[in-house]
Amino acid sequence: MEQYNVVIIGGGPAGLAAAKAAYDEGERSILILERDSLLGGILNQCIHNGFGLHTFKEELTGPEYAKRFEDEVRARGIECRLNTMVMDLSSDKTVTAMNRTDGMFQIRAKAVVLAMGCRERSRGALNIPGYRPAGIYSAGTAQRLVNIEGYMPGRKVVILGSGDIGLIMARRMTLEGAEVQVVAELMPYSGGLKRNIVQCLDDYGIPLKLSHTVVDIEGKERVTGVTIAEVDSKNKPIPGTEEHYDCDTLLLSCGLIPENELSRGAGVEISPVTNGPKVNERLETSIPGVFAAGNVLHVHDLVDYVSEEAADAGRNAAAYVREGNAPETENGTAVTFEGGIRYTVPSTVDTEKMKDLMTVRFRVGSVMKDRIVKVYANGEEIFKKKRRIMAPGEMEEVLLRKTELQKFGGLKTLKIKVEEA
Amino acid sequence: MWDAVVIGAGVTGSAVARYLSRYRAKVLVVEKSEDVCTGTSKANSAIVHAGYDAKNGSLMAKYNLEGSLMMEDLSKELDFPYDRCGSLVVCLSEADRPTLEKLYENGVKNGVKGLEIVERDRLVEMEPNISDDAVAALYAPTGAIICPFLFTIALAENAAENGVEFRFDTEVKSIGRTGDGVFKLVTDKGEILTKTVVNAAGVYADFFHNMMCEKKIRITPRKGEYLLLDHEAEGFVRHTIFQLPGKFGKGVLVSPTVHKNVIVGPTANDIDDREGTNTTASGLAEVMEKSARALKNVPVRKTITSFAGLRAHEDGHEFIVEESKENPGFFDAAGIESPGLSSAPAIGKAVAEMVKARLKLEEDPSFKATRKGIVHAAELSIEERNELIKKNPAYGQIICRCENVSEGEIIDAIRRPLGAKSLDGVKRRVRAGMGRCQAGFCSPRVMEILARELGKDQSEVTKSGGESRIIVGEIKDKW
Structure with a gap:
C-alpha cells in the first residue's frame, strides 16, 4: 500500500491552503486528492470579484484567488491527483480512492485533512410541494451551467433563499439578460452577506421578500410558474398571501450542508448543529490525526477565512506527523456559549496544545443589534468586543491568547457570551 | 401488420x-x-406484496400471489434487485385485533405461506422503533421489496x-x-x-x-404522495411496515428500499388530472403525520425528495x-x-x-429468458472494479458522487437496448442524481455525456423528454 504522511481530501481552497501550510511546516510527503479535473474547487465557477480582501488586500475573482494558492502548491512540488474520487476513509486512516488510470487504490496516511467542502440543500430536502419539471436548479448548479458551461438555465427566474450563491446568481442571470423577478427568503433575515444584498439585488432593483417561501411549483415538463406566500412565525404559509409568478426557472439557495459522508464512514463525530466534525483547538476531529477545515467543518461566508483555517489544519497535521500522537492529556475544556450563539469551532480547547493565538469562530441564530461579545475563563472576563450588528449570515470570531488562558493554571470553563451593550 | x-x-x-x-x-x-x-x-411503494390483503377469490388475490411467487426467480433471470425483507401489518389497538385476525385468515385463504401473528414482545425485537401503541402484527415473511x-x-x-x-x-x-x-x-x-x-x-x-x-x-387517478429518506436513515426499519386499517383509518407504510433508502407513504386522494403528479403541502404533511403512528421518531428530516404517483383505480x-x-x-x-x-x-x-x-402462436426456440443488467460498480470488490476499469477506464470516473455512479455505468445505460435518452432515464437506470444532492453536482456532467453519446447539442438534452429541456440557450459571450 502506498504511504503518505499527510493526505488531503479535496483540492479546493481549504485543501490547497492546508497543503501549502503543511509543506511550509516542513512536511514533504503530502498528497492532494481532488475529484474534479482541476484544482480550486467551487472557486472556479465563482467568476465574480470580492475574494481575497483579507488575505491579499485586493479584490480577486474566484479563479484568480484559487490560482494564487494553486501556484503556491505547484511551486512547492506538492503531488496532486486530479479526477480522483475518494471512495472511503477508514478509522485507521486508510484512504481508498479511484480514477481512470490507477483504478481503485489505497493509501495509508499518517494524518488526513478533510477538505471536501459542502453541497447545496436540494428541493427535495426542502419539501417544496408541486410538480417536478425541468427548470429547478440549485443556485450553484445554475452557476456552473452559466459560468463554466456557458449555458443559460432559464430566462424568467424566481429565486428561493437568499444565500450568497443565490444573490450572486440573481445578478449574474440579470447581466445575462434574464429577468429575475423576486428573491423569496423563508427567514425574517437574509442568510447572505449584506454586501451581496446591496450589490446583487438592490443595485438591480430585484425585490427581496423576507418571511416568504415557495408553496407551489407548476409545469409538467418545464417550470411555468411558482407561487410564493408569506409565512408566519412558525414558517407556515399564511393563507391569502399567495402571489403567482410566471417563470421558467426556480433557483434554490437555501443553505449549504458540509459533505461529511467520508467522515461519517470513518467514524468521525459530527456536530448536529454544523453538520461538520467536532474539532479541538488543533482542528482535529474525534479521530486522532484526522483534521478538518473549510466548509466541510462549518460553512463559511468568506474564502479568506477558509484559507486561514485550513492553513492551521495543515500545520497541525504536519506537527502531528512530526510529533506523533501526543499522549492523551485531558480532553481539553469544552467551549460553552450563551446569548444566541449556535455553535463554536473549535468545541474544545486544550491550553497546552493550542497555539499562541487561536481564533474561535461562531455564528448566531438571529439578527441582534448593539451587542458585546465577551469571553469568560473560569468565570472571569478575559476578552470583549462590541458588535453593532450580528446576523446568522455573517460568521463571528474571537481571538484567544494562550498566555491569557494559561494564567488560570487549570482552565476549567471557557464561555463565549453575547450580551446586550 | x-x-x-x-x-x-x-x-x-x-x-x-x-x-x-x-x-x-x-x-x-x-x-x-x-x-x-x-x-x-415509476412512482409507487416499490413493494412486492405477499398477497394477504386482496379479497379472496378476486383476480387481485390470484395475480398478486402468483406474481409474488414468480418474482424472486424472475429477479435472477432478468437481473434486477429484489429483497425478501418481509412485511409487518401493525395493529395499534386491542380493539382492532379482530381486523388483524381477519386479515390473517384472508391471507391463509389466499394461499400466502408463512403468515403469523406476532405479539408485541417479538415485534419490538423485530422492529426496535415500533410505536409504543403497537400490540401485535401480521408478519408475512414472503413480503419483499424491488426497484420498480x-x-x-x-x-x-x-x-x-x-x-x-x-x-x-x-x-x-x-x-x-x-x-x-x-x-x-x-x-x-x-x-x-x-x-x-x-x-x-x-x-x-x-x-x-x-x-x-x-x-x-x-378509471380515477388516485394520487399517492411519498417521501424518500437518505441513506443515513438506512436500518430505521428492517421490514415493510404497514398500519392495519383501524380507528385511525388507513395509514402509510414505512419501508426499506433495495437501494438502502427508506420510503414513507402514500396518501390516497382521487383527482381528475391524469397527469397530476404534483405533491401538495397537505399531502406531505399527512405522510409525516401518519408515519408517526406505527413508528417512533421516523427520520423525516432526512427526506431527500418527495414525489407523487397515480394509481389507476377502477370503480x-x-x-x-x-x-x-x-x-x-x-x-x-x-x-x-x-x-x-x-x-x-x-x-x-x-x-x-x-x-x-x-x-395460435408457437414457441420461439431462440427466446432468451435471461438478461444482464448494468453492472453496479459500487458493489464490486476492489479487484473486480480494477478489472473493469482496466477494460474501460470510464468505470474509474465517478460522475454521481452521492450514489457513486461511474461514467461507464452511465454510458452503458445510454447505449444498451432501449437506452436512456434523458437525465431521468439515466437516473432510473443507474441512480445518478438519485442521491442526497438530487443531481446538483452531477446533472451538468450527465448532460454532457448524454449529448456526446446521443450526438446531440446539450441544449437538446431533456430532463424527461418533451419540452423538459434543461437549458434555454447560450450565454451572451457565446453568441
Missing part, C-alpha cells in the same frame, strides 16, 4: 411484451412518453432483446377495426395495423377499453385482465392499481397466453 400491439410501456405492458416475446410473433409496444416506466410504474424502475426496464429490455419493437413518444389516439379482424390504431405518428391489441395504458386504460367494449369502465377495485367479448383480439390489462407491481409478472404471463391462444 403486427401480431400484437401493446399500448403502454409501464410495468404491465413491459411484462406482457416480455412474456409475448417467447413466441414467434411480431410484437410492438407503443408508449406516449420518451421511455419505459414513466407513469404509475429496474424491474420494468429489465422486462422491457429482455422483450426488446427477443425482438419486440418499442416506439416511444407515440400516443395512441383511437382504436378501430377494419374489416377481417384487423385493428387500426391511430397515433400521433401515423396508423398501425395489428391482429391483436393489449391495453396496458395505466390511468388511460378506460379510454381504450371504452372504445372497444360495451361494458364501460371508469370496481378489481383488475380487468381479459379478452373483449365484442372485439376478440382486444385484451385488457386495466385497473392495475396496487398490488399491480407485485402482480405484473403474473398478469404479463396470463395476457401473453391469452394472445397466444387467440393467434
Whole structure:
C-alpha cells in the first residue's frame, strides 16, 4: 500500500491552503486528492470579484484567488491527483480512492485533512410541494451551467433563499439578460452577506421578500410558474398571501450542508448543529490525526477565512506527523456559549496544545443589534468586543491568547457570551 | 401488420411484451412518453406484496400471489434487485385485533405461506422503533421489496432483446377495426395495423377499453404522495411496515428500499388530472403525520425528495385482465392499481397466453429468458472494479458522487437496448442524481455525456423528454 504522511481530501481552497501550510511546516510527503479535473474547487465557477480582501488586500475573482494558492502548491512540488474520487476513509486512516488510470487504490496516511467542502440543500430536502419539471436548479448548479458551461438555465427566474450563491446568481442571470423577478427568503433575515444584498439585488432593483417561501411549483415538463406566500412565525404559509409568478426557472439557495459522508464512514463525530466534525483547538476531529477545515467543518461566508483555517489544519497535521500522537492529556475544556450563539469551532480547547493565538469562530441564530461579545475563563472576563450588528449570515470570531488562558493554571470553563451593550 | 400491439410501456405492458416475446410473433409496444416506466410504474411503494390483503377469490388475490411467487426467480433471470425483507401489518389497538385476525385468515385463504401473528414482545425485537401503541402484527415473511424502475426496464429490455419493437413518444389516439379482424390504431405518428391489441395504458386504460367494449369502465387517478429518506436513515426499519386499517383509518407504510433508502407513504386522494403528479403541502404533511403512528421518531428530516404517483383505480377495485367479448383480439390489462407491481409478472404471463391462444402462436426456440443488467460498480470488490476499469477506464470516473455512479455505468445505460435518452432515464437506470444532492453536482456532467453519446447539442438534452429541456440557450459571450 502506498504511504503518505499527510493526505488531503479535496483540492479546493481549504485543501490547497492546508497543503501549502503543511509543506511550509516542513512536511514533504503530502498528497492532494481532488475529484474534479482541476484544482480550486467551487472557486472556479465563482467568476465574480470580492475574494481575497483579507488575505491579499485586493479584490480577486474566484479563479484568480484559487490560482494564487494553486501556484503556491505547484511551486512547492506538492503531488496532486486530479479526477480522483475518494471512495472511503477508514478509522485507521486508510484512504481508498479511484480514477481512470490507477483504478481503485489505497493509501495509508499518517494524518488526513478533510477538505471536501459542502453541497447545496436540494428541493427535495426542502419539501417544496408541486410538480417536478425541468427548470429547478440549485443556485450553484445554475452557476456552473452559466459560468463554466456557458449555458443559460432559464430566462424568467424566481429565486428561493437568499444565500450568497443565490444573490450572486440573481445578478449574474440579470447581466445575462434574464429577468429575475423576486428573491423569496423563508427567514425574517437574509442568510447572505449584506454586501451581496446591496450589490446583487438592490443595485438591480430585484425585490427581496423576507418571511416568504415557495408553496407551489407548476409545469409538467418545464417550470411555468411558482407561487410564493408569506409565512408566519412558525414558517407556515399564511393563507391569502399567495402571489403567482410566471417563470421558467426556480433557483434554490437555501443553505449549504458540509459533505461529511467520508467522515461519517470513518467514524468521525459530527456536530448536529454544523453538520461538520467536532474539532479541538488543533482542528482535529474525534479521530486522532484526522483534521478538518473549510466548509466541510462549518460553512463559511468568506474564502479568506477558509484559507486561514485550513492553513492551521495543515500545520497541525504536519506537527502531528512530526510529533506523533501526543499522549492523551485531558480532553481539553469544552467551549460553552450563551446569548444566541449556535455553535463554536473549535468545541474544545486544550491550553497546552493550542497555539499562541487561536481564533474561535461562531455564528448566531438571529439578527441582534448593539451587542458585546465577551469571553469568560473560569468565570472571569478575559476578552470583549462590541458588535453593532450580528446576523446568522455573517460568521463571528474571537481571538484567544494562550498566555491569557494559561494564567488560570487549570482552565476549567471557557464561555463565549453575547450580551446586550 | 403486427401480431400484437401493446399500448403502454409501464410495468404491465413491459411484462406482457416480455412474456409475448417467447413466441414467434411480431410484437410492438407503443408508449406516449420518451421511455419505459414513466407513469404509475415509476412512482409507487416499490413493494412486492405477499398477497394477504386482496379479497379472496378476486383476480387481485390470484395475480398478486402468483406474481409474488414468480418474482424472486424472475429477479435472477432478468437481473434486477429484489429483497425478501418481509412485511409487518401493525395493529395499534386491542380493539382492532379482530381486523388483524381477519386479515390473517384472508391471507391463509389466499394461499400466502408463512403468515403469523406476532405479539408485541417479538415485534419490538423485530422492529426496535415500533410505536409504543403497537400490540401485535401480521408478519408475512414472503413480503419483499424491488426497484420498480429496474424491474420494468429489465422486462422491457429482455422483450426488446427477443425482438419486440418499442416506439416511444407515440400516443395512441383511437382504436378501430377494419374489416377481417384487423385493428387500426391511430397515433400521433401515423396508423398501425395489428391482429391483436393489449391495453396496458395505466390511468388511460378506460379510454381504450371504452372504445372497444360495451361494458364501460371508469378509471380515477388516485394520487399517492411519498417521501424518500437518505441513506443515513438506512436500518430505521428492517421490514415493510404497514398500519392495519383501524380507528385511525388507513395509514402509510414505512419501508426499506433495495437501494438502502427508506420510503414513507402514500396518501390516497382521487383527482381528475391524469397527469397530476404534483405533491401538495397537505399531502406531505399527512405522510409525516401518519408515519408517526406505527413508528417512533421516523427520520423525516432526512427526506431527500418527495414525489407523487397515480394509481389507476377502477370503480370496481378489481383488475380487468381479459379478452373483449365484442372485439376478440382486444385484451385488457386495466385497473392495475396496487398490488399491480407485485402482480405484473403474473398478469404479463396470463395476457401473453391469452394472445397466444387467440393467434395460435408457437414457441420461439431462440427466446432468451435471461438478461444482464448494468453492472453496479459500487458493489464490486476492489479487484473486480480494477478489472473493469482496466477494460474501460470510464468505470474509474465517478460522475454521481452521492450514489457513486461511474461514467461507464452511465454510458452503458445510454447505449444498451432501449437506452436512456434523458437525465431521468439515466437516473432510473443507474441512480445518478438519485442521491442526497438530487443531481446538483452531477446533472451538468450527465448532460454532457448524454449529448456526446446521443450526438446531440446539450441544449437538446431533456430532463424527461418533451419540452423538459434543461437549458434555454447560450450565454451572451457565446453568441
